């Protein structure tokens with residue numbers, strides 16, 4: 001069977017995250033894989049910018065539905081008290097992955113050195129709760145094709161950071177479906193579901209961007225319907241790591 005994995009990089013969206021994160025964030029949607037119709041339909045639910053008070057309710061739903069997910073976590077002042085939850089996340093079969101300690105674009109994208117310092121800080125903050133060896137996946141704040149970083153670190157910074165990630169033997173991933181749940185328009189659960197349905201249409205492999213910040217309570221409300229919709233459409237759920245394993249086994 002001919003299996004073609006197309007990795008597309010598409011600037012789909014731009015939005016501002018909630019003020020609660022204290023950092024402007026743009027949501028450039030991006031890459032994942034699409035394939036031929038014969039491929040099994042896979043979906044990765046991913047939650048960025050947590051953990052927060054909304055993480056446990058999300059975990060409860062995921063446990064009830066027996067759905068694995070991936071959490072790209074931060075270690076900001078605002079979510080420090082929830083950091084021990086990363087252990088629970090992992091113990092329940094989900095993947096914990098790196099996002100950023102501070103999530104401050106002006107700081108992290110100033111230079112490659114500044115970026116890796118931030119990641120080091122993040123890993124140190126997570127070290128009490130899990131094995132750092134398990135942290136090999138990264139999602140760049142703003143996505144790998146963001147242009148906001150150019151303002152601070154020059155136009156080549158993302159290319160450098162992607163190469164350096166791979167040199168470390170780590171992996172990075174963007175998304176191709178965006179719930180737009182952390183936008184300033186504060187979408188309700190129905191809108192979040194519709195955003196996902198619109199983006200996911202015709203995709204064999206979906207990497208869905210959602211958030212588990214204090215401000216994204218509507219995401220919690222939307223999650224059962226999101227899971228139900230993907231199930232109805234014949235998708236199976238996996239973590240980002242599992243998706244990569246599946247894809248490499250097909251090559």
Ligand SMILES: [Zn+2]
Nearest residue numbers: 048049141142
């Ligand atoms: Zn983020």
